[in-house]
Amino acid sequence: MTKPRIIFNIAGLVLLIAFFYYCARYSEGLDECTEAKHQLQNSLDEANTKIAIKEFAIEEKNYDQQIEGYTALINIKPDNYYALRERGIAYYKKGNYDEAIEDFSAAFKIEPRRIGILLFRGGTYFKKGNYDEAIEDYTAILKIIPNDYSALYYRGRTYYKKGDYDKAIEDLEAALKNDPNNTDAKQLLEEVRQAKAGVKE
Numbered sequence: 001m002t003k004p005r006i007i008f009n010i011a012g013l014v015l016l017i018a019f020f021y022y023c024a025r026y027s028e029g030l031d032e033c034t035e036a037k038h039q040l041q042n043s044l045d046e047a048n049t050k051i052a053i054k055e056f057a058i059e060e061k062n063y064d065q066q067i068e069g070y071t072a073l074i075n076i077k078p079d080n081y082y083a084l085r086e087r088g089i090a091y092y093k094k095g096n097y098d099e100a101i102e103d104f105s106a107a108f109k110i111e112p113r114r115i116g117i118l119l120f121r122g123g124t125y126f127k128k129g130n131y132d133e134a135i136e137d138y139t140a141i142l143k144i145i146p147n148d149y150s151a152l153y154y155r156g157r158t159y160y161k162k163g164d165y166d167k168a169i170e171d172l173e174a175a176l177k178n179d180p181n182n183t184d185a186k187q188l189l190e191e192v193r194q195a196k197a198g199v200k201e
Contacts, residue, residue: 066090081111085120092124100124115141119150126158134158149178153185160188165196 070087073080088103104121108114122137138155141148156171172189176182 061093063090063094067094079110081107081114084110085117088120088124092120092127097124097128101128115144119154122154122158126154126161131158131162135162147174147178149175149182152178153182153188156185156192157188160192160195165192165199168192169196 067087067090070083070090073083074087077083084103084107088100088107091097091100091103101121101124104117104124108117108121111117118137118141122134125131125134125137135155135158138151138158141151142155145151152171152175156168156175159165159168159171169189169192172185172192175185176189179185
């Protein structure tokens with residue numbers, strides 16, 4: 001595979017100019033300037049990752065090719081959140097769950113504010129049968145966003161797999177309050193209720 005070249009595109013240039021303008025004008029606000037720099041770097045990483053992957057002409061379901069491409073980007077910039085996340089997804093789809101968890105964990109360490117990555121890692125733990133770890137990830141999301149539908153649904157599903165029907169029902173009912181017409185949550189809730197009734201009989 002051809003080594004990717006990181007492209008400094010027009011959007012990146014505009015962001016860079018905006019960053020220097022902001023810091024020059026508000027130089028007394030060091031924290032704000034540092035945050036602006038952080039956001040700029042994230043934007044450039046995302047843009048360069050998308051451009052480089054497009055250059056690879058990677059096929060959507062060619063996971064080996066995806067992993068190779070993202071690995072090349074990570075070798076150039078090990079703290080590229082987007083490349084780590086996308087490689088983790090490719091590993092997950094390929095069934096390489098340990099590698100996926102490693103990438104999701106590395107991405108979360110780089111960007112702990114992007115808690116959505118915990119849905120990916122929690123789902124991977126679920127696939128491995130590591131239900132307690134999955135529940136920890138979903139719970140971490142819910143501590144920040146208490147009514148997050150996805151975290152409630154997937155935590156409820158995980159409690160169900162563990163045989164904790166009461167907690168599963170509680171989570172799924174909460175999820176349905178946010179999305180009353182969601183058929184997946186409705187079906188799973190009914191399944192859990194039937195399973196709980198079967199245990200009581």
